[in-house]
Amino acid sequence: MGLNARKNLILKSVVDDYIGTAEPVGSKSLVNKYSFNVSPATIRNEMAELEELGYLEQPHTSAGRVPSDKGYRAYVDHLLQVEDLPQKEAEVIRSYLRENMDEVTQLIRRAASVLSEKTDYTSLVLSPQYRKSHLKQIKMLMIEPGRALVVVVLSAGVVKDRLVRIPEMLDAQQLMQVASAIEDGLSGMTLDDITLVTVAAAARHTPLPESLINQVMYEAYLSIKQADQLDLYLDGSHRLLAQPEFQDVRKAHDFLETLNRDKLVAGYMSELKEDQDISHSDYENNEELVNNGTHIKCHAADDPAYMVRIGQEILLDGLKECSFITTSYKIGDTVAGKIGVIGPKRMAYGKVISHINFVKMTVNEQIRRLANGEDENGGIV
Amino acid sequence: MGLNARKNLILKSVVDDYIGTAEPVGSKSLVNKYSFNVSPATIRNEMAELEELGYLEQPHTSAGRVPSDKGYRAYVDHLLQVEDLPQKEAEVIRSYLRENMDEVTQLIRRAASVLSEKTDYTSLVLSPQYRKSHLKQIKMLMIEPGRALVVVVLSAGVVKDRLVRIPEMLDAQQLMQVASAIEDGLSGMTLDDITLVTVAAAARHTPLPESLINQVMYEAYLSIKQADQLDLYLDGSHRLLAQPEFQDVRKAHDFLETLNRDKLVAGYMSELKEDQDISHSDYENNEELVNNGTHIKCHAADDPAYMVRIGQEILLDGLKECSFITTSYKIGDTVAGKIGVIGPKRMAYGKVISHINFVKMTVNEQIRRLANGEDENGGIV
DNA sequence: TTTAGCACTCGCGAGTTGTGAGTGCTAATT
DNA sequence: AATTAGCACTCACAACTCGCGAGTGCTAAA
Numbered sequence: 001m002g003l004n005a006r007k008n009l010i011l012k013s014v015v016d017d018y019i020g021t022a023e024p025v026g027s028k029s030l031v032n033k034y035s036f037n038v039s040p041a042t043i044r045n046e047m048a049e050l051e052e053l054g055y056l057e058q059p060h061t062s063a064g065r066v067p068s069d070k071g072y073r074a075y076v077d078h079l080l081q082v083e084d085l086p087q088k089e090a091e092v093i094r095s096y097l098r099e100n101m102d103e104v105t106q107l108i109r110r111a112a113s114v115l116s117e118k119t120d121y122t123s124l125v126l127s128p129q130y131r132k133s134h135l136k137q138i139k140m141l142m143i144e145p146g147r148a149l150v151v152v153v154l155s156a157g158v159v160k161d162r163l164v165r166i167p168e169m170l171d172a173q174q175l176m177q178v179a180s181a182i183e184d185g186l187s188g189m190t191l192d193d194i195t196l197v198t199v200a201a202a203a204r205h206t207p208l209p210e211s212l213i214n215q216v217m218y219e220a221y222l223s224i225k226q227a228d229q230l231d232l233y234l235d236g237s238h239r240l241l242a243q244p245e246f247q248d249v250r251k252a253h254d255f256l257e258t259l260n261r262d263k264l265v266a267g268y269m270s271e272l273k274e275d276q277d278i279s280h281s282d283y284e285n286n287e288e289l290v291n292n293g294t295h296i297k298c299h300a301a302d303d304p305a306y307m308v309r310i311g312q313e314i315l316l317d318g319l320k321e322c323s324f325i326t327t328s329y330k331i332g333d334t335v336a337g338k339i340g341v342i343g344p345k346r347m348a349y350g351k352v353i354s355h356i357n358f359v360k361m362t363v364n365e366q367i368r369r370l371a372n373g374e375d376e377n378g379g380i381v
Numbered sequence: 382m383g384l385n386a387r388k389n390l391i392l393k394s395v396v397d398d399y400i401g402t403a404e405p406v407g408s409k410s411l412v413n414k415y416s417f418n419v420s421p422a423t424i425r426n427e428m429a430e431l432e433e434l435g436y437l438e439q440p441h442t443s444a445g446r447v448p449s450d451k452g453y454r455a456y457v458d459h460l461l462q463v464e465d466l467p468q469k470e471a472e473v474i475r476s477y478l479r480e481n482m483d484e485v486t487q488l489i490r491r492a493a494s495v496l497s498e499k500t501d502y503t504s505l506v507l508s509p510q511y512r513k514s515h516l517k518q519i520k521m522l523m524i525e526p527g528r529a530l531v532v533v534v535l536s537a538g539v540v541k542d543r544l545v546r547i548p549e550m551l552d553a554q555q556l557m558q559v560a561s562a563i564e565d566g567l568s569g570m571t572l573d574d575i576t577l578v579t580v581a582a583a584a585r586h587t588p589l590p591e592s593l594i595n596q597v598m599y600e601a602y603l604s605i606k607q608a609d610q611l612d613l614y615l616d617g618s619h620r621l622l623a624q625p626e627f628q629d630v631r632k633a634h635d636f637l638e639t640l641n642r643d644k645l646v647a648g649y650m651s652e653l654k655e656d657q658d659i660s661h662s663d664y665e666n667n668e669e670l671v672n673n674g675t676h677i678k679c680h681a682a683d684d685p686a687y688m689v690r691i692g693q694e695i696l697l698d699g700l701k702e703c704s705f706i707t708t709s710y711k712i713g714d715t716v717a718g719k720i721g722v723i724g725p726k727r728m729a730y731g732k733v734i735s736h737i738n739f740v741k742m743t744v745n746e747q748i749r750r751l752a753n754g755e756d757e758n759g760g761i762v
Numbered sequence: 763t764t765t766a767g768c769a770c771t772c773g774c775g776a777g778t779t780g781t782g783a784g785t786g787c788t789a790a791t792t
Numbered sequence: 793a794a795t796t797a798g799c800a801c802t803c804a805c806a807a808c809t810c811g812c813g814a815g816t817g818c819t820a821a822a
Binding site (some may be wrong): 009025102103125137139141143144147149151157159161162163164165235236241242247249254256257259260270333 | 445483484510518520522524528530534538540542543544545546616617619620622623627628633634637638640641702
């Protein structure tokens with residue numbers, strides 16, 4: 001199932017053109033715009049074959065042709081060369097992500113915002129998952145009788161906290177005792193491994209009566225568990241309404257409705273795996289195209305590793321008319337959240353990928369900075 | 382500029398009908414549906430007069446008529462009787478807002494979500510503003526050398542915190558010293574009154590060298606200032622796309638674009654005043670309608686106090702085709718955030734108002750519970 | 763004051779037609 | 793064998809017409 005060079009070129013041109021115009025592209029206009037040195041008739045024959053092979057489809061007889069999901073897939077996997085971001089653009093983004101930045105949450109929000117703005121599509125950012133992180137500290141701070149702040153510090157250098165109620169008769173001294181008992185018992189464990197039982201066991205190493213401890217212990221447990229809650233940040237959801245494929249309000253409605261179901265989307269995103277099928281195949285130098293039609297390719301060259309889902313490959317119902325490009329950012333070694341851009345299948349893949357890669361790199365860099373306590377200019381404070 | 386009883390009835394019927402159908406309503410269908418005991422011709426004459434007075438308008442000659450902003454205003458101010466929520470519906474909402482609730486933020490989010498779902502419009506909830514609250518405590522908790530958590534406790538019983546960097550050489554002991562010096566100097570002041578100067582003055586009551594203190598002091602200041610940051614929660618923005626007035630994608634786009642500008646919308650909402658012009662006027666018992674055409678009425682009977690902005694009265698550009706109903710909820714005595722529903726001008730005012738009132742009451746109630754440490758069933762823990 | 767009657771208006775949907783960009787097929791050309 | 797000119801055909805789309813229906817305002821009679 002290989003394609004010759006000319007078919008590749010035609011396929012690429014069709015996709016490029018369709019990305020630009022959103023109009024079915026025909027043989028004649030193709031010849032005009034891309035200065036092939038063959039006649040429209042030849043292109044026609046080739047296009048007919050491409051259609052037979054499943055890379056193109058016709059909305060109706062005697063309109064031009066439109067890429068199929070498979071066509072987009074081939075385009076993304078083999079025909080697209082991703083360029084680096086222009087220096088100037090890169091600088092703008094970098095400085096926006098550096099300025100006055102002191103919390104991971106804020107960084108992530110800005111990443112979403114800048115991605116959406118620069119690509120003109122909708123961006124999605126998933127907060128990091130801490131399930132595999134280790135608990136480093138757990139402190140409890142008395143706010144007033146009956147209320148305390150539980151502070152959970154994780155190995156990745158991340159701090160989460162939560163306001164809780166505690167028994168009125170517990171004083172600050174006693175609260176600290178319980179907290180440090182729990183900390184002693186749990187520190188070093190991963191969040192996944194901490195259960196109500198382990199917390200209870202740890203808390204029991206205290207001279208205080210159980211009646212006092214129980215509630216504190218339970219709240220501590222909840223606070224720890226809450227630390228790895230997934231948050232989703234969405235930005236620029238209005239932008240897709242400007243795309244011609246969403247002129248139909250019903251589609252726009254369904255799209256937005258799906259996106260607004262945070263938990264569903266967050267769950268889906270967190271399940272996405274990058275390390276799927278990285279066989280670069282024997283495709284090379286635009287000479288031959290190999291595609292088994294189902295595999296999802298991922299560019300694993302470590303740094304610019306992104307993943308593209310096209311159309312039906314997206315398992316969320318309202319988004320099957322879209323393409324979704326994601327990549328992971330890291331806190332520490334393993335903990336990672338995801339950054340993504342969603343747009344029409346007809347999206348400007350090259351542009352989006354280069355932006356998403358750059359944002360991912362900058363976010364990683366910046367997170368490292370925040371953790372190491374460097375200031376905005378890279379020096380140590 | 383009074384209206385007689387029949388004109389009022391006609392106006393009310395027109396608005397009711399238009400709310401239901403989104404179609405211009407004509408004299409004949411009006412007579413059919415609402416069993417007036419006069420002929421269409423009479424209604425026509427009355428409607429013509431209502432148009433002359435500015436309460437109705439015609440999209441084009443020989444279509445039916447549609448309420449003008451002024452018409453909606455009269456409807457809302459004088460013709461609408463707001464009913465209480467059915468017991469059953471109320472119970473559903475109340476239990477949803479009570480279940481597993483332990484943070485104000487979570488409560489507010491749920492309030493937005495339930496409001497949007499039950500009304501089928503878009504809801505907006507503004508976090509409380511703490512500018513007038515007093516600082517009660519400020520604690521600093523050492524996380525690791527060079528990093529600390531600043532915890533700010535306000536009079537309303539609200540706790541905010543923020544992760545900051547501090548000089549590496551500062552130890553836990555010293556950090557506490559600085560923190561308690563600042564707390565001593567500032568506690569009792571309102572957030573509005575705290576400035577960099579007052580913080581600096583407070584921090585100076587410490588034996589530590591200035592070089593160490595300065596950064597800590599500055600971070601403390603920022604943390605305090607950040608505590609009264611406005612947050613906006615938006616829910617159900619897709620729902621308005623189902624309304625016929627947003628079939629035009631451009632309108633939908635503009636609407637969403639405006640709503641997505643959090644800071645703009647939050648700023649606008651926070652400026653909204655309820656205590657504007659409460660002259661109930663001499664209108665009574667559907668006998669006479671008085672309206673100066675510009676004033677914005679507000680129902681100030683303390684508990685169900687809401688405010689309605691219609692069309693042009695909304696000062697945000699993308700929302701001038703909408704109506705916006707807001708009310709305030711309270712934390713403690715003075716600190717308040719806002720709850721709002723935005724929909725087409727043709728919105729089901731009665732339904733929305735009764736929902737918003739109930740949600741507001743329940744939120745108030747629930748906040749009191751959270752602050753007093755009562756559990757979900759109303760008992761003391 | 764109300765209403766019947768009437769001429770008038772105008773959006774809307776259905777039907778018609780022309781145009782243009784596209785197609786596939788075939789036969790001639792390279 | 794691959795390419796291309798030529799041609800008949802298809803089909804979405806925009807423009808136009810036309811009739812219908814629901815609405816109007818006005819006038820004159822009840």
